[in-house]
Amino acid sequence: MTPRICAETHEVVNQAPPLDGVNLYNSDLPLQQWVHHYRGDWATEQLSAYGQLAGGLLMQAGFQANANPPVFHSHDRYGHRIDVVEFHPAYHELMHAGIAHGITSAPWTDPRPGAHVARAATMYLHNQAEAGTSCPMTMTFACVPALRLQPNLAESWLPKILSRQYDQRNLPMEQKTGLTIGMAMTEKQGGTDVRANTTRAWPVDNPGPGQPYELLGHKWFCSAPMCDAFLTLAQTDKGLSCFLLPRHRPDGSRNQFYIQRLKDKLGNQANASSEVEFRGALAWMVGEEGRGVPTIIEMVAMTRFDCMIGSSSLMRQALTQAIHHCSHRQVGGRVLVEQPLMQNVLADMALESEAAVALTMRMARALDNLDDEYEAGFARLVTAIGKYWICKRAPAMINEAQECLGGAGYVEDSILPRLYREAPVNSIWEGSGNVQCLDVLRALTKEPTLVEMLFTELGDGHGDSHLKAHIHTLQQHFSDKDDIQYRARQLTEDIALALQAKLLLEAGNSTVSDAFIASRLQHQGRVYGTLPRELDVAALIARSAPQV
CATH class of the missing domain: 1.20.140.10 (Butyryl-CoA Dehydrogenase, subunit A, domain 3)
Incomplete structure (x- = not known):
């Protein structure tokens, strides 16, 4: 035996073959049967297509997005405050795929029998590839029933929230083709007990539903801080109320929304979670004043x-x-x-x-x-x-x-x-x-x-x-x-x-x-x-x- 042959100490045996590229829908018999059981089988073709995407390209993107977590930039190189979170391209690839395939919109725009079943199955496939992007998509999807309680806001915001276009640009909502929505509820002193919140809201002109207010306070958790707007809670004269707070003001300037830091979390690494402050941030009341929790x-x-x-x-x-x-x-x-x-x-x-x-x-x-x-x-x-x-x-x-x-x-x-x-x-x-x-x-x-x-x-x-x-x-x-x-x-x-x-x-x-x-x-x-x-x-x- 030559030294070279002796140096080869082993060959790789008794290892499972790679599972890369498996179709996560076609390979999942229980999921297929439960989708069919609850009238979502009309979506079989699109679920199969997304299953192939999730098990292949999106699975790879999930590894990349986690290896390159988001980075917070408080200022630009000239010293201007910008409050921008930078994501790896793989994160944007995942967001684009999920939104394009209706995770944020399908049951609202096409409310046929089994629509929520098909959407849940799509999210089920996407989340296996990468769960961090599910957070902003979930909130964008979930904001629709709340915004529909305020018709004037729903009229201007929902068409782009329900768009299947993912627009990652940090621009005012009027200049974008699609919007994402986040949420900022909890505060340091209260956590789940949101009625202990101290963030305060003052009407700009007339008080009441659909009217503009200025908010002053902090939020201990604000998930996905690069979303285009956030549903949040603040106190008014009539109690805790709900508001829609955009990243930009109507004149195109940035809102008084300041990211303090990103949370260093156990998991969910591809997603940015943050602490934020409102320093006179402009927001619009959603729903009845004092009924923010409902x-x-x-x-x-x-x-x-x-x-x-x-x-x-x-x-x-x-x-x-x-x-x-x-x-x-x-x-x-x-x-x-x-x-x-x-x-x-x-x-x-x-x-x-x-x-x-x-x-x-x-x-x-x-x-x-x-x-x-x-x-x-x-x-x-x-x-x-x-x-x-x-x-x-x-x-x-x-x-x-x-x-x-x-x-x-x-x-x-x-x-x-x-x-x-x-x-x-x-x-x-x-x-x-x-x-x-x-x-x-x-x-x-x-x-x-x-x-x-x-x-x-x-x-x-x-x-x-x-x-x-x-x-x-x-x-x-x-x-x-x-x-x-x-x-x-x-x-x-x-x-x-x-x-x-x-x-x-x-x-x-x-x-x-x-x-x-x-x-x-x-x-x-x-x-x-x-x-x-x-x-x-x-x-x-x-x-x-x-x-x-």
């Missing part, structure tokens, strides 16, 4: 729904990576996916992922039918339930997927560390877990008809004795009012599991529904990979395996 809740309800989509999609991408790796990696001479304990883990994660997407798509169906009183009630209640439960489940599941890859799942060459860092933001943003659970109790207390709606939705167990017993126990827990706030998380969890079990049963795949009920309602393991015996774990894994 007004902005019109937006928050939609952004909370996107948290459900976001966490579901992160879990799906983590599951995809884990099953793909285990389908090729051998340990002890056997492929991992054929080994019993790994099958237990992978099948358990597959159940979690499908249950999450089922509840998310059921919520989308409700949004498609808000003119129906029943569906509107479902959306009001289940937005908080779904955001709490799905967002809580994501971090642990993604960590489990990392373990399936071992050390390879912990290094940045893999997407899994980014998914893991991203997962907690959805449970924190737009109200943490406690806020969601208390919102569930508040909704059920303020609107007793929602309790009736909930148990109508759950039914009598749909022929399954275990679900029927779970629903009966849940009814008993609701009838007991003692320490109900203390028990709010348990109640919300029990509702979420009942809804997910019911949806899986309705879908008609007994392999999935029986396994979910056996593992979540009968046998409750404390970690993934504790499924009860005699389940068809191979079938569960095959159903969720990426079809490549």
